[in-house]
Amino acid sequence: MTARHFLLDTDLTSAEQAAVLDVADQLKARRRAPGPADRPLAGRSVALLFEKPSTRTRLSFDVGVAELGGHPVVIDAASTQLGRGETIEDTAAVLSRYVDAIVVRTFAQERLERLAATASVPVVNALSDHAHPCQALADLQTIRERRGRLAGLTLTYLGDGNNVAHSLLLAGALAGMRVHVASPPGYEPFEQVVRHANEIGAATGGEALVMHDALEAAAGADVLYTDVWASMGQEGESDSRSLVFQPYQLDEKAVEAARPDVLVMHCLPAHRELEIAASVLDGPHSVVFDQAENRLHAQKALLSLLLAPPSTGAGSSTGEGIAAGEGTVR
Numbered sequence: 001m002t003a004r005h006f007l008l009d010t011d012l013t014s015a016e017q018a019a020v021l022d023v024a025d026q027l028k029a030r031r032r033a034p035g036p037a038d039r040p041l042a043g044r045s046v047a048l049l050f051e052k053p054s055t056r057t058r059l060s061f062d063v064g065v066a067e068l069g070g071h072p073v074v075i076d077a078a079s080t081q082l083g084r085g086e087t088i089e090d091t092a093a094v095l096s097r098y099v100d101a102i103v104v105r106t107f108a109q110e111r112l113e114r115l116a117a118t119a120s121v122p123v124v125n126a127l128s129d130h131a132h133p134c135q136a137l138a139d140l141q142t143i144r145e146r147r148g149r150l151a152g153l154t155l156t157y158l159g160d161g162n163n164v165a166h167s168l169l170l171a172g173a174l175a176g177m178r179v180h181v182a183s184p185p186g187y188e189p190f191e192q193v194v195r196h197a198n199e200i201g202a203a204t205g206g207e208a209l210v211m212h213d214a215l216e217a218a219a220g221a222d223v224l225y226t227d228v229w230a231s232m233g234q235e236g237e238s239d240s241r242s243l244v245f246q247p248y249q250l251d252e253k254a255v256e257a258a259r260p261d262v263l264v265m266h267c268l269p270a271h272r273e274l275e276i277a278a279s280v281l282d283g284p285h286s287v288v289f290d291q292a293e294n295r296l297h298a299q300k301a302l303l304s305l306l307l308a309p310p311s312t313g314a315g316s317s318t319g320e321g322i323a324a325g326e327g328t329v330r
Contacts, residue, residue, distance in 0.1 A: 004306050005116045005123045007109070009133040009170035010196070014204055016305075017137070017174050023301035024141050024294070031067070031297075039069030040308040044100040046070055048126075051077040051106040056268060057126050057134070060295035061103050068300055073099060092118035101307060122306045129231075132163045135267050136171035137298040142291045143223055146263055151176030151205060156221035156258070158182050158214050158248045159275055160241075161189030164227045164267055173197040173206035180209045182217035184244050214248045218257040224285075225265040226250040226275045242274060251277040255285060263287050 005011060012020065030038060046065045050058060058074065065072035077083055082091055092115045095102050101122045104112060109130035116123040125133055144150050155172055157165050161183045169189060172179035179197065181189055188194075188210050197208035211217040218224060229245040230238040255262060264276075264285040272278040281288060 003116075003120055003122045005119075006133060006302060006306060007112050007116060007123065007125045008131050009136055009167050009174065010200070011133075012174070014174045014176075014200075017140070017171065020137060020298065020301045020305060021141050021144060023305060024137070024297040025145070027300050027304075028294070028297040034067070039067075040304045041065060041068040041070030041100070044070045044307065045073055045098065046101045046103060046303065047073045047075055047095050047099040049075045049077055049095075049102060049104045049106075051082075051104070051111075052127065054105055054127075056292050056295050057105055060299055061126065064296050064300040064303065067296075068304060070100075070303075088114045089118040091115070092123075096120040101303065124302065124306070128163060130163055130166060131170075132167045132267070133171065134295065134299050134302065135164060136167035137302060138291055138294040139168065139225070139265060139267075140171055140175055141294045141298050142265070142287055143263060145290070145294075146287060147222065152178075153222040154178040154180065154220065155223040155225060156180045156182065156217045157225045157227075158217065158250050158254065159226045159245060160187050160229055160231070161210070162227060162231055165189045166193045168225065169193055169197040169208045170200070173200040173204060173208060176201075176204040176206045178207040178209070180211055180217045180221070182211045182214045182248060184248065185212060187244070214254060215257050218254040221258040221262060223263045223265060224250055224254055224258055227267055228269070228271060229275050245275065249275060249277060250280055252279060255280055255283075261285075265291055268292055 027038060048061050062072045062074060088111055096119045102119055103124045103126045104115060105126040106112060107129050109128045112125050112128055125131060140150060147153060155177055157168055161181055165181050166189055169179050194208045194210055201207050229241045262285050264280055266276055266281060266288045268288060270276055270281055272281055
């Protein structure tokens with residue numbers, strides 16, 4: 001069978017995304033009293049390959065694979081032959097002989113595509129410069145826990161149109177959400193991502209909209225979301241970006257413009273008093289640490305469904321497995 005990869009949010013259909021969230025909820029509820037079916041990776045190994053620093057991604061995948069019964073193999077790319085020039089294709093071929101899946105946190109999306117093109121086991125995007133789909137799954141789980149639904153809700157993202165914004169646009173559209181991104185001119189999300197999100201939204205009732213006025217975008221929002229203004233690799237632009245992005249801070253004014261029960265989200269790490277006011281991050285609307293926890297549950301669900309046979313293991317007890325041939329199979 002062809003390996004099923006998860007490189008972009010749209011590698012799941014709307015139904016599959018909902019199934020992953022259902023399984024994530026079930027695994028979370030049973031975490032302290034798991035049954036045999038909650039360990040579908042028993043006897044299997046998953047490589048966790050890191051080309052970028054990480055806290056939540058590393059911990060959540062490491063713990064998650066172990067809780068699913070598998071063996072996590074954490075790899076610092078700098079200490080491997082990748083750091084000495086071995087090609088990503090050769091690395092993929094070798095890892096495929098040793099492990100049952102490869103989780104990668106990297107830079108260019110193109111590296112993931114090359115890895116997946118060679119690997120004979122599933123490849124999961126744990127973050128790239130283009131997208132952060134595992135984060136978006138955890139975000140959707142968190143919103144659904146608090147609101148009971150996703151379709152029809154408005155999520156407003158303030159700040160840089162980066163990888164997180166891209167995944168929120170795509171995953172939100174799959175869930176039938178309205179995702180509004182307010183960014184300074186020149187820092188908007190990629191136009192092709194916005195267009196693709198709206199194409200999806202035409203079928204799901206979702207919407208993708210790019211704006212430039214932060215308070216206008218925040219008006220009536222069910223969810224307010226932000227991320228750092230300078231991502232990894234952009235540290236040299238921190239000072240200049242701080243000036244440009246100041247009007248897009250997720251502050252008390254933005255919260256007041258949103259719905260009274262608005263949820264405040266940040267994928268972390270956060271810089272208090274830069275992209276988000278400390279009073280907001282630590283305030284009553286904040287669910288940022290629920291988000292962080294749900295990385296564990298959403299990723300466990302994703303791995304269990306990618307790796308379990310459709311009619312056995314996690315697929316038979318915690319939700320329908322993802323059958324080969326559905327959605328995007330690379």
